[in-house]
Amino acid sequence: MYKAKVIIKRKKSILDPQGKAAGHGAVLLGFKNITNVRIDKQVEFLVNVSDEETARQEVSEFCVKLLSNPTMEDFEINLEKIDEA
């Protein structure tokens, strides 16, 4: 079994108003070194297969079909093998 952590990232070319607001908050708080704040989404779930390739393929398909919108987002898949419960 694999534990999947998927990060859905807004494409660099797209304005991230939430990140911009958080960046503005950092300025108001007096942080001088914090810039380029981006707010992404993280989705976690289990994949009930034994080999990594199949897991990656299925997770990728899930990302393309539902979790991300290719017009505005990219995704990054992290898989961690875990012992069967």
Added chain:
Amino acid sequence: MKLKFGVVVFPGSNCDHDSYNVLKHILDQETVYLWHKDTDLQNCDVIILPGGFSYGDYIRTGAVAKLSPIMNSVIDFANKGGIVFGICNGFQILTECNLLPGTLIKNKNLKFICKDIYVTAVNEISLLTKSLEKKTLLTPIAHGEGNYFTDDETLKSLEKNNQVLFRYSSSKGEISDVCNPNGSIQNIAGIMNKNGNVFGMMPHPERSSDGLLGKTDGLQIFNSLLQNFIK
């Protein structure tokens, strides 16, 4: 001419009754509700995807609604040339299932915006805009994700193929940044597909079609559709 309209009802739709009321009682058209779990479009001539917050807008607006059983039938219908009109959340659903290009992202100011604004029709040949009595219309918007976005290439093709229907404007029809409520690229408020049979717009014509509510500019859009529909 009498047409048959189908208003799709998703869990979380909240403008389905407004749309039904305008079509059935104000325009006197045959109108039915279409439940999201059904697949039969009941021989409707026009399918309306209404505004609301289908599936709570979870994941992304329209992302789960596009997987509803009824949407397979709507996509088939659209691909065969059937008329599909998405309003607000309906527009978001149409971009999610790739019946319309681009996407709707969070408003530039991060706020949910609910107010009356002006849009100006910039297309003189589409079903929805061909017979408008005036080009600049007062309609309400009510959305948190209405900021139309697309890449440069798609934007160029939208312009080249005359697919932009409405742009946010002043009451005099001037299109500028000041009149852009949500940050939409090129002030785009509504578009259609290349074939001219799938339409999406963020403003709510169905909420500005009943004289009792004080605004009727939206009715012109439905009237234009009725006048130009070829059965």
